Amino acid sequence: MRSDRERLLDILEAIDKIGQRTSRDIDAFADDEMQQVWVIHHLQIVGEAAYGLTQRFKADHQQVPWDQIIGMRHVLVHGYFEIDLDIVWAVIEKDLPPLKGAIEAILRQSEG
Template sequence: MPSDEEIILDLYHALNQILTFTQNMDKQEFVDDEKTQSSVLYQLVIMGEAVNRLSEQFKNQYPKIPFNEIRGMRNRVVHEYKEVDCDIIWEAIQKDIPALIYFISSINEND
């Protein structure tokens, strides 16, 4: 079984992939680009899967990471894919993902 450190690296990679895929895009370009949407949604699934594999000890150690929200986004993408709202995804790309990258980077610096 992968260690929490390996899993966090998977999460970090997925976050960075999303930013790479959407770099230099505005919201309308994202909404119009199904290929990019699909790529982003796949990375959201990976993020949810990664969070599901983290130990309870790790999750308790870092309560500021929104594990339930990440898992919930994954579940929404997988089970209710026709109801995924591009506005919510775009907002997450603009605000939540950079904040999460920053927070995960600070974890690695402190360890």
């Protein structure tokens, strides 16, 4: 079983991979199916890693919207034909940067 720390590192790695392959604007993203598949796959990894965190860890770090992250993963995995690219793009632009910052802060706290 992976530790909470390992799962946090999985989240950071997936966020970094999304950043490496993401277009500068939604139009380019919407026109590139391979990029969409890449991003959606790594968002699923973010959600799966969050889902695997212990309940105690999630309770200790309520500043992170774990339920929303996990809920997004469920939509991406089980509702593939209902995926709204505008929402995915909004997650990339607005949600991932603060999530990355929060995860990095949690990891720093655990090291100190």
